[in-house]
Amino acid sequence: MPASTDPPxxxxxxxxxxxxxxxxxNALTGLNRKVGNYSGVTxxxxxxxxxxxxxxxxxxxxxxxxxxxxxxxxxxxVALDALHGRxxxxxxxxxxxxxxxxxxxxRHLCLVLEVIELGxxxxxxxxxxxxxxxxxxxxxxxxxxxxxxxTVVPMQADARKGVVELRQALxxxxxxxxxxxxxxxxxxxxxxxxEFIQRLCxxxxxxxxxxxxxxxxxxxxxxxxxxxxxxxxxxxMFAVFxxxxxxxxxxMGWIESLQGLVAEFIRSGMPDxxxxxxxxxxxxxxVGGVLVFLPQIILLFFFIGLLESSGYMAxxxxxxDGVMSRAGLSGKAFLPLFSSYACxxxxxxxxRTIHSAKERLVTLFVAPWMSCSARLPVYFLIxxxxxxxxxxxxxxxxxxxxxxxxxxxSAFVVARxxxxxxxxxxxxxxxxxxELPPYRAPQWGYILRHVHERAxxxxxxxxxxxxxxxxxxxxxxxxxxSAAAADxxxxxxxxxxxxxxxxxxxVEPLGFDGRTGTAILTSFxxxxxxxxxxxVLFRAEEGNSEEETxxxxxxxxxxxxxxxxxxxxxxxxxISLLVVYIYALQCLPTSAVxxxxxxxxxWAAGQFxxxxxxxYLAALVVYxxxxxxGF
Amino acid sequence: xxxxxxxxxxxDLELDSAMTLSQxxxxxxxxxxxxxxxxCERLRDLGFCEELRIRKLSSGPNLVCAIxxxxxxxxxxxxxxxxxxxxx
Numbered sequence: 013m014p015a016s017t018d019p020p021x022x023x024x025x026x027x028x029x030x031x032x033x034x035x036x037x038n039a040l041t042g043l044n045r046k047v048g049n050y051s052g053v054t055x056x057x058x059x060x061x062x063x064x065x066x067x068x069x070x071x072x073x074x075x076x077x078x079x080x081x082x083x084x085x086x087x088x089x090v091a092l093d094a095l096h097g098r099x100x101x102x103x104x105x106x107x108x109x110x111x112x113x114x115x116x117x118x119r120h121l122c123l124v125l126e127v128i129e130l131g132x133x134x135x136x137x138x139x140x141x142x143x144x145x146x147x148x149x150x151x152x153x154x155x156x157x158x159x160x161x162x163t164v165v166p167m168q169a170d171a172r173k174g175v176v177e178l179r180q181a182l183x184x185x186x187x188x189x190x191x192x193x194x195x196x197x198x199x200x201x202x203x204x205x206x207e208f209i210q211r212l213c214x215x216x217x218x219x220x221x222x223x224x225x226x227x228x229x230x231x232x233x234x235x236x237x238x239x240x241x242x243x244x245x246x247x248x249m250f251a252v253f254x255x256x257x258x259x260x261x262x263x264m265g266w267i268e269s270l271q272g273l274v275a276e277f278i279r280s281g282m283p284d285x286x287x288x289x290x291x292x293x294x295x296x297x298x299v300g301g302v303l304v305f306l307p308q309i310i311l312l313f314f315f316i317g318l319l320e321s322s323g324y325m326a327x328x329x330x331x332x333d334g335v336m337s338r339a340g341l342s343g344k345a346f347l348p349l350f351s352s353y354a355c356x357x358x359x360x361x362x363x364r365t366i367h368s369a370k371e372r373l374v375t376l377f378v379a380p381w382m383s384c385s386a387r388l389p390v391y392f393l394i395x396x397x398x399x400x401x402x403x404x405x406x407x408x409x410x411x412x413x414x415x416x417x418x419x420x421x422s423a424f425v426v427a428r429x430x431x432x433x434x435x436x437x438x439x440x441x442x443x444x445x446x447e448l449p450p451y452r453a454p455q456w457g458y459i460l461r462h463v464h465e466r467a468x469x470x471x472x473x474x475x476x477x478x479x480x481x482x483x484x485x486x487x488x489x490x491x492x493x494s495a496a497a498a499d500x501x502x503x504x505x506x507x508x509x510x511x512x513x514x515x516x517x518x519v520e521p522l523g524f525d526g527r528t529g530t531a532i533l534t535s536f537x538x539x540x541x542x543x544x545x546x547x548v549l550f551r552a553e554e555g556n557s558e559e560e561t562x563x564x565x566x567x568x569x570x571x572x573x574x575x576x577x578x579x580x581x582x583x584x585x586x587i588s589l590l591v592v593y594i595y596a597l598q599c600l601p602t603s604a605v606x607x608x609x610x611x612x613x614x615w616a617a618g619q620f621x622x623x624x625x626x627x628y629l630a631a632l633v634v635y636x637x638x639x640x641x642g643f
Numbered sequence: 644x645x646x647x648x649x650x651x652x653x654x655d656l657e658l659d660s661a662m663t664l665s666q667x668x669x670x671x672x673x674x675x676x677x678x679x680x681x682x683c684e685r686l687r688d689l690g691f692c693e694e695l696r697i698r699k700l701s702s703g704p705n706l707v708c709a710i711x712x713x714x715x716x717x718x719x720x721x722x723x724x725x726x727x728x729x730x731x
Binding site for chain 1: 713716718
């Protein structure tokens with residue numbers, strides 16, 4: 013049949029932020045996609061496939077949330093370009109589904125009118141009717157449809173109500189293009205739209221009492237309070253960090269014992285030789301040492317998902333606006349920067365919701381200094397060593413807090429300097445606009461999907477890039493072989509030993525020997541590699557039980573000495589090492605994303621050069637200054 | 644007749660040196676009379692349209708107001724561009 017060979021029709025979903033557009037996209041396409049409870053989660057055009065009730069295929073495009081089509085913001089430009097077919101690979105949509113929050117019609121209809129004025133076929137998805145009805149709003153979808161002259165489908169996308177009805181509306185023949193009922197010649201278009209919307213809402217969405225106070229308002233009286241709001245904010249953030257560092261210990265023990273068991277099984281079942289060494293030291297040691305941090309990453313993303321979907325994240329941005337303005341940024345920069353604590357890549361991508369171009373550039377420049385989760389393995393290795401303690405005490409939590417605070421404060425200082433140098437924004441001054449979504453029970457399904465995606469991405473990375481690097485490192489430190497019996501001599505003879513000897517003069521002023529320098533060098537592709545590199549370089553073997561592996565590595569490190577017998581890792585060296593990891597930009601994917609988002613490789617290259625140099629100089633100052641002070 | 648009347652009221656209000664949203668007290672119900680300033684288009688996109696009723700919920704460097712059932716946080720600079728009148 014000819015119909016089956018036709019390219020599928022293209023349906024674009026368009027709506028204000030927080031209108032439930034992405035939830036609807038997931039309901040239509042069955043794709044698992046990120047849905048957050050704050051404006052600006054959709055920063056790219058996403059695509060999926062859906063079928064009409066008659067089995068015809070449709071390409072569904074999820075456009076970024078926007079308030080208007082005036083194209084002031086990057087998100088709005090993307091949406092407008094997509095509607096006009098100006099994005100390569102995306103034809104002009106055959107039909108636009110305007111998604112509106114039924115409890116917010118007065119605000120969301122502005123965009124709908126603009127789309128109808130474009131002269132494209134429109135179907136209106138009247139989403140969140142349950143929320144509207146609970147707030148006492150009396151909706152009249154029939155009136156709405158008559159006045160706007162488009163099909164209106166009342167629905168509740170999160171409960172999948174009305175999705176079938178919407179699918180039925182997405183079929184050929186497409187609804188006719190309507191002439192805007194509000195247009196008349198003469199008066200100002202903006203006034204006409206406003207008056208039309210007011211009239212329409214009087215008819216089709218009557219509010220019983222506009223000023224009704226909700227439970228969210230009662231909560232906000234405390235959570236946005238100038239004093240109690242901050243107390244709550246600090247408690248929430250500290251609780252998040254503390255839970256990550258304490259609860260993660262239990263599953264980490266399981267992973268470590270499993271790893272020890274596997275290593276022991278192979279060691280007992282295989283004859284001694286290069287292959288056994290490769291599997292036990294290279295593969296299991298390298299990947300296992302990284303996989304062990306999976307529980308922490310899962311917990312961090314769990315809490316970020318929890319804060320996002322419960323609505324607290326927007327309040328945090330509100331509170332942080334005052335602090336951010338001292339760094340020359342607005343509260344909107346809080347979200348990208350906070351996301352960067354998990355990973356700088358989504359953080360950099362989330363800067364698209366920042367209105368000012370200069371503020372965006374500054375935010376993505378400093379984002380990598382928000383200590384990301386990839387640094388955690390390094391911190392977890394070093395901090396207990398610094399305090400001469402086993403893992404998991406409150407003192408370590410305090411040190412970690414200081415590490416995070418140091419990175420954050422430096423980022424703010426740099427942001428302020430950079431913001432000053434870039435000059436003020438043309439036009440308007442300090443802008444802060446944020447929608448505070450109502451508090452709601454966390455959507456566990458969303459949180460679990462979100463956590464699963466991140467965890468999988470991390471494991472895949474550990475399984476490919478890090479495995480490859482571990483094997484490479486193992487080979488470099490094993491070959492060429494020497495006849496010497498002692499481990500240290502064999503290492504000095506190997507390729508890695510030689511690289512270490514070459515870079516030793518460069519890292520010695522920071523207090524590191526060639527091996528540590530090599531481990532730092534290998535972590536420029538991804539920071540997590542540092543631990544496995546150290547394990548390989550210091551020949552730390554797999555333990556049989558829980559914390560034995562990391563303890564072994566720590567024992568090896570603290571026993572390591574310079575050729576003259578001085579201990580290699582003094583407290584000062586460890587602090588210097590921490591400083592390197594706080595400041596160095598050791599993540600290739602981040603640089604790639606920054607280059608794309610800033611629209612210039614120079615910005616990314618400058619960021620990389622600046623951060624690497626800063627890390628080196630900061631560690632130099634710490635180590636040499638500390639030595640002068642007699643540490 | 645309706646537009647004429649509201650236009651006359653708007654002129655009166657301007658003559659009376661109207662209050663801005665940042666000046667009204669917390670908990671007050673007000674109606675937006677007009678928007679004036681560099682950011683008024685963006686404010687309109689967000690729903691701060693003439694004739695709408697809003698309630699101010701908190702003040703400070705950024706203030707929160709209830710507008711059509713949503714809570715919006717805006718900066719003082721933006722609130723200064725929103726001229727309002729008290730609702731009887």
